[in-house]
Amino acid sequence: MQIPFFLFPGLACTQRLFSPQREGLSDICRVIVPDWVEPLPKEDLRTFARRWGESVFVKYFSQNDNHPKAFNPSDGCFVGGLSFGGMCAPYIGEFLEEHGIKVLACFNLATIQGGSQIPTISRLLWQSINMLPFGGWKFLQLLCFVSLKLRGKHYSMPRRETYLQLLESPARRCHRVLQMISHWRDIPQNYTFPQIHIHGKHDVLLPLSKLEQTDIFILNAGHLLTLTRIDEVNDILRTEIVKFIS
Known part of the structure; x- marks a missing residue:
């Protein structure tokens, strides 16, 4: 059985975001986009991420009658x-390791390494937007x-995809996700x-200049x-991936 690679999507939470990876990496791992977990009112990002990790653990690693083909934790x-x-991914990895699942590596794509890296102007803008009904x-x-x-x-394909993701995402979900991000301050x-x-x-959403640029691949992209x-x-x-499984 192939080693699972759990990829967690962004704000709109559509699985199409990772279709190229699901197809392009199918010979070396099994790419899985886990089901979305609804955020609770006033839930912080780390707590939410660990709940998301718990849902992954229960669905993919719990050996029971409902999941006879669960992955082997070892x-x-x-x-x-x-x-x-x-x-969310590092917190999810942290949760899985606490429950006996070896996390071989965490891949962070177009994201930040801690809430302290959110630009002040972006944080203020998101908080202001979220003051409106459903943000x-x-x-x-x-x-x-x-x-x-x-x-x-x-429009280009990425631009159309961005618009489609926003259209498909429930307003309440976007509001709560943006609330979690704008209040996230972990280093x-x-x-x-x-x-x-x-x-x-x-x-421009999460600028490269704010990151600690070690172990980072920089592409000519948005x-x-x-x-x-x-x-x-x-x-x-x-x-x-091959470095860890060869």
């Missing part, structure tokens, strides 16, 4: 995520819908598993790396 796994999912997401979704209808055929931590970071130098730089991202993931 084989280990990889974790990773993009944007918000990348913020103004209904209005934003309306703008995306109209824009796609009028000019969608002229970057060290974990028992290695972390590999992939970031775009043109990422935020949606997995869709805009498919071959480059998959090559990096493949090279790093």
Whole structure:
């Protein structure tokens, strides 16, 4: 049985975000995008991430009648995520290791290493937006819908995908996720598993300049790396994964 690679998506939480990785890495690992867990009111990011990790543990590693083909904990796994999912991934890895699952590595894509790296102006902007009902997401979704209808055929694939993700994501979810991010202030931590970071130098949502630039691959890209730089991202993931399973 292949080693699982759990990839956690960003704000809109659509599995399409990792379709290129699911297909491109299928010969060396099994890419799984875990089911979304609804955030609780006023839940902090670390607590939410650990609940997400608990759902992964129960579904994929608990040996019982409902899951007769669960993965073997001793084989280990990889974790990773993009944007918000990348913020959660290390905490999820931490939870899994506490429950006897060996995390071979954590891949952080287009994300930050701690809440202390969120630019002040971004934090203030997100908090201001979230003061509106459902964080103004209904209005934003309306703008995306109209824009796609009028000019969608002229947009690049990543731009269309961004709009589609926003349209598909429930407003309440976006509101609570943004609330968790804007109140996240943890500093970057060290974990028992290695972390590999992939970031775009043109990422304006989570700027490269705020990161600790060690063990980091920098690509000529923006935020949606997995869709805009498919071959480059998959090559990096493949090279790093092989180091741990060969």
